[in-house]
Amino acid sequence: MATNLEYALMAGVAYRSTRNEINRFPIPTSSGWSEILGSHRNLDASGFEAIAFQNGTDIVISYAGTNGDGGGISTNPDKQASIVLALGTGSAQLVQAAEYYLNGSKGPGSNYFDDRAATGSQTAATAQQAEQGELEI
Numbered sequence: 001m002a003t004n005l006e007y008a009l010m011a012g013v014a015y016r017s018t019r020n021e022i023n024r025f026p027i028p029t030s031s032g033w034s035e036i037l038g039s040h041r042n043l044d045a046s047g048f049e050a051i052a053f054q055n056g057t058d059i060v061i062s063y064a065g066t067n068g069d070g071g072g073i074s075t076n077p078d079k080q081a082s083i084v085l086a087l088g089t090g091s092a093q094l095v096q097a098a099e100y101y102l103n104g105s106k107g108p109g110s111n112y113f114d115d116r117a118a119t120g121s122q123t124a125a126t127a128q129q130a131e132q133g134e135l136e137i
Helices: 004-013 077-086 092-104 124-131
Strands: 041-043 048-055 058-063
Touching (some): 041 092
Antiparallel strands (some): 041 048, 048 058
């Protein structure tokens, strides 16, 4: 099980596409965590971004939050997602988060984290709701 510091570092790694190399968070490899190869998703069309890590049988999925930088509501998919999520109507990012969790939580060998285009995910709590049938996607 990860420590709070390890969770914080892995959460920071999810923002790799919006950080300069010098400002990127390190993966806590000294305690056994590693990036699951092919797990990083950055879907520019929706603004979705996530990455998964593994340490033995433990898997941690880290989702990047919406990014308010870069343009107005009509051109920024993250701002669009923030608005529709706040209104409770869902978004492509929400569906992508659930799909990422449901498909990716099977871990390496599930073929989901292979180097291929994926259709994504968002928060673990929302994904768990989808898995339990509490959320229609």
